[in-house]
Amino acid sequence: MRYHSNSSSFAHFIITIMIVLLLLAQQAPPAQASSGAQDSADTIxxxxxxxxxxxxxxxxxxxxxxxxxxxxxxxxxxxxxxxxxxxxxxxxxxxxxxxxxxxxxxxxxxxxxxxxxxxxxxxxxxxxxxxxxxxxxxxxxxxxxxxxxxxACEYMYTLDAQLDMTVTSEDITYSSRYTVKSRGTLTPTDPDNPRHLEARDKTVMMTATIVSWSSSKCSLFTWEPATGMGWVDARADPGAMDIGMVLQLAPPKDLAWDMDYSFSCDGDGVTIAGVYPVSSGDPWVSATFPSSIGKQNVVLDMFEVPYNKLKGAEGLTVSYTATLTLEKKESK
CATH class of the missing domain: 2.60.120.570 (Particulate methane monooxygenase, b subunit. Chain: A, domain 1)
Incomplete structure (x- = not known):
């Protein structure tokens, strides 16, 4: 019985100590934040x-x-x-x-x-x-x-180019517009290199239209807007010193103008029809985006060459713009 009594007293003593420790823990101040924490009372x-x-x-x-x-x-x-x-x-x-x-x-x-x-x-x-x-x-x-x-994100590229030309002579004035457009999604192709992006076989569309026609002697009999279509590959890679992105479009494949229009002036008919392939250097178009996204003016050879040849010619006004846009593709 004495052994039992001593054991019981010892158990009560242990329980009492545990209760006291719990009470002290509840009353103790909260632990201090680690040195340098922004909400610490120890930082200036x-x-x-x-x-x-x-x-x-x-x-x-x-x-x-x-x-x-x-x-x-x-x-x-x-x-x-x-x-x-x-x-x-x-x-x-x-x-x-x-x-x-x-x-x-x-x-x-x-x-x-x-x-x-x-x-x-x-x-x-x-x-x-x-x-x-x-x-x-x-x-x-x-x-x-x-x-x-x-x-690792997907990006959208957009190529948008437009050339406007106005021809003015004594008997006729007309304006024409030529456009080149392409758009596609650039995706990471290598998990170990998520900043390298590619787009394959994206459509390139071209159009040519007569915007206005005015003549006292000539009549536009038929006009089918000239069109063209091809495919292009695009890629984007880190810029110099890994800053920004460089977007490049490769030379288009199977790209050609398909034209068919005719008019008559003083009884003399003129018809222009045919398929005219388009060639270019490599890369076809390129731009650097210091912030990895944005819009940049670019040089498009198929517009730049005729623009330089025709600008300043008598009775002719010509202008063109070409831009490449790179933007983050929003997740659905």
Missing amino acids: FKLVISQAKDDVCVGETVNVTITWGPNTSYTGGGGSLPLAPLTGPSRIALKASLGYFYPQDVPPMGAISGTSTVTYTADKVGTEKLFAVAWTGGSSDGIATDTFKVV
């Missing part, structure tokens, strides 16, 4: 880093905003509130694991509070966590983070 500055997108494409460049200011919760480790800082952080260092910043660090700032913007370019697929660390002298201070996904 509060720091925020952010960018606007949930997902960033590999190769895409986005703006990243860093904001700093005095930490109103800072205690300085003493019982009374310390004086506010007289100057801003000596520097703010940036770190990324799947991409890179430009500039690498936030430029030196003198203001106690403020905002600075840098660019971030994603280089690899995965979950990115950006870090910003404020430094005061030789010691690290506030830390801020921003997390988002970097994904």
Whole structure:
């Protein structure tokens, strides 16, 4: 019985100790955030880093905003509130694991509070966590983070070119318009190289129409708009120093004009009909996109050559534009 009594007393003692420990744990102050956390009472500055997108494409460049200011919760480790800082952080260092910043660090700032913007370019697929660390002298201070996904994206390219020509003579004035258009989806083809994109056998469409016709002696009897169709391959790759994207369209395959129109002037009939192949150099069209997306003016040989030959000719006005657009294809 004595053994049982001692065991019972010892058990009660252990239970009592456990209850006391639980009560002490409930009354204990919460654990302090790790050194450098932006909401810590031990940091002089509060720091925020952010960018606007949930997902960033590999190769895409986005703006990243860093904001700093005095930490109103800072205690300085003493019982009374310390004086506010007289100057801003000596520097703010940036770190990324799947991409890179430009500039690498936030430029030196003198203001106690403020905002600075840098660019971030994603280089690899995965979950990115950006870090910003404020430094005061030789010691690290506030830390801020921003997390988002970097994904391999599809892009859309668009080629849009138009040449306008007006012929004016004593007896006749007419205007014609020629267009070349192509559009396609560029997709990653190599999981190990998600910034290399390709589009195969995309349609190229050409049209030629008479926009206006005016003559006291000549009548336009028949007119079938000239058309043309072919196929083109496109590719996009990282630009110099892995900045931006370079989009190239290869020479079109089986591209030709199909024309058929006729008119009569003073009883003399004229008919123009036939199929006229189109040739070009390699690449056919190319453009560099520093931000990986956007619109760029380009040179299209099939318009550039006649434009240079015809511009300035008497009784003839000619102009042309050609653009390449590269844009991120939105997920459905």
